[in-house]
Amino acid sequence: xxxxxxxxxxxxxxxxxxxxxxxxxxxxxxxxxxxxxxxxxxxxxxxxxxxxxxxxxxxxxxxxxxxxxxxxxxxxxxxxxxxxxxxxxxxxxxxxxxxxxxxxxxxxxxxxxxxxxxxxxxxxxxxxxxxxxxxxxxxxxxxxxxxxxxxxxxxxxxxxxxxxxxxxxxxxxxxxxxxxxxxx
Numbered sequence: 001x002x003x004x005x006x007x008x009x010x011x012x013x014x015x016x017x018x019x020x021x022x023x024x025x026x027x028x029x030x031x032x033x034x035x036x037x038x039x040x041x042x043x044x045x046x047x048x049x050x051x052x053x054x055x056x057x058x059x060x061x062x063x064x065x066x067x068x069x070x071x072x073x074x075x076x077x078x079x080x081x082x083x084x085x086x087x088x089x090x091x092x093x094x095x096x097x098x099x100x101x102x103x104x105x106x107x108x109x110x111x112x113x114x115x116x117x118x119x120x121x122x123x124x125x126x127x128x129x130x131x132x133x134x135x136x137x138x139x140x141x142x143x144x145x146x147x148x149x150x151x152x153x154x155x156x157x158x159x160x161x162x163x164x165x166x167x168x169x170x171x172x173x174x175x176x177x178x179x180x181x182x183x184x
Contacts, residue, residue, distance in 0.1 A: 003072055004090055007097050008160075010065035015057040016104075058108070062101045063115075069098035070118040092149035096162040096170070099139035099146075103174055106132050106139075114138065136178050143171050 011017055050056060072094040076087050105112045113127035114135050146167055153163045 001090075003068075004093060007065065007068045007072055007094055010061045010068070010101070011097075013061050015054065015061050055108075059105075062105050065101040066098050066105075066115060067119050069094040069101070070116065073098070074118055088149040089151070092146035093162045095142040095146040096150065096167050099142045099174075100170060102135055102139050103170070103177075106135050107177060111135075132181070136174065140171065140174060143167050143174070147171075 073091055076091045076094070079087075102112075102114070111129040111132050112135065114130040115127060116138070119125065146162075147164050150162055150164045150167055153165050156163070
């Protein structure tokens with residue numbers, strides 16, 4: 001459970017949904033972009049580049065989340081003392097979160113490196129970009145695999161966990177965003 005919380009952790013970081021994502025990375029509306037004394041760059045305004053620390057940090061945070069999910073997926077079955085039902089749910093949450101991180105990467109950058117195994121060493125980390133259609137196929141398959149094992153919303157008395165309805169909602173967003181790719 002502690003490691004699973006670590007897979008969720010990037011979502012709450014300052015550089016993702018903490019506050020920098022809506023204010024600096026996606027902020028292109030009157031409230032977040034044009035009301036500043038100094039204009040900033042953002043993905044939504046199509047004036048962002050790799051020298052923007054908010055954007056490069058978001059990239060790093062998303063790949064940290066993806067790597068944490070991969071580590072958990074690879075190791076969830078190594079403790080047979082944990083019931084199979086719990087291991088299945090934990091794996092499903094990790095698959096959902098990995099898909100969520102990749103969806104954010106595809107939304108921001110299109111073709112990106114796709115890593116379905118955890119980082120094992122600090123050398124040779126360069127990876128080629130993968131066609132975003134392959135990434136869409138991968139994240140859709142992962143979410144569809146995860147849905148039956150996730151909690152139903154009425155099964156947990158608190159929020160903040162991936163549920164079947166959240167996964168179905170994210171799947172709908174992915175399909176809608178993918179369908180709009182032709183028009184971008």
